Amino acid sequence: MDDPAGSDQRQWRLKHANGGTYGPYSTSELRAFAREGRIRGDSLLAQEGAGDTWRPATSWPDLGLNGGSLTGVPDRAVPPFPDEPARRPVSDPAFAHAVYGLYALGGILPILPLVAAIVGVMIAYVRKDTAIGMELESHYDWQIRTFWWGLVFFLLSFITTPVLIGIPAMAVTWIWFTYRVIKGWVRLMKREPIDDPTGLI
Template sequence: MTEPEFIPADSDPDARRSDSARNLAVVVYILQGLFFFAGITPLVGVIINYVKMDDVTGTWIEPHFRWQIRTFWIGLLWLVIGTLTAPLIIGWFFLLGIAIWFIYRIVKGALALNDGKAP
């Protein structure tokens, strides 16, 4: 009789989809995406990330939370720089660049989350 092959508990994609931490990461990606329609939503998302970080530490969701937090803070920094320099025309390029970068980060993270991978 041969032993069955070892399969990690979280390798089942359906099991990962029902994970509450994964669902929180989905909510935060949605909140970040809603930034273009309602500007305060990424703040709500990053608060969720910080409040729930202890719950996801050491899990496959932790890189997503870190990715989302980093996206928020870097995006906020460049949003402020772009807004302050907008009267100097160059700020509009900063704002366009950060908008494209922000969308890229949300899409890349959400697709990786859907595939059960780190961003």
């Protein structure tokens, strides 16, 4: 079946009965999973970038998801067949807490702040693959982007210091960095994902 115009550009997240969310998948991938019996019409889907509105797959008639059953989704790659055991990725929130702690340490102490941030982002990179499809994945994305954007903003502030723009720019960068650490850490403590991990604020 050919996709309607533009439908292949959409990305979808899938929610399993165990509460885990997986994806994103393209429309073509979802249709392929349905034909193979890996997903069924009443599985919950949310369109990427459209908020957290979860609806049964049958609510999206152009997807044509009407076969198979869903028993477990191991990761972003391919859902298993119904008779395969569920293999959810396992991740420990302690590592995400450690990253926020290192970022906070780097933002408060004037001594070796970059070292603490580098250690933190390395942990985020290493642990990200263990959190695919879980709320922790958004936190690791948030932490990685916080590091790189913060580094870019700091370098730009440093370069412009001779023309008196750099000092207020550094202050703004510090406030922005602190805000992202606090926002992410609070949501992690509440076991909530970051709604838009690619956003600046």
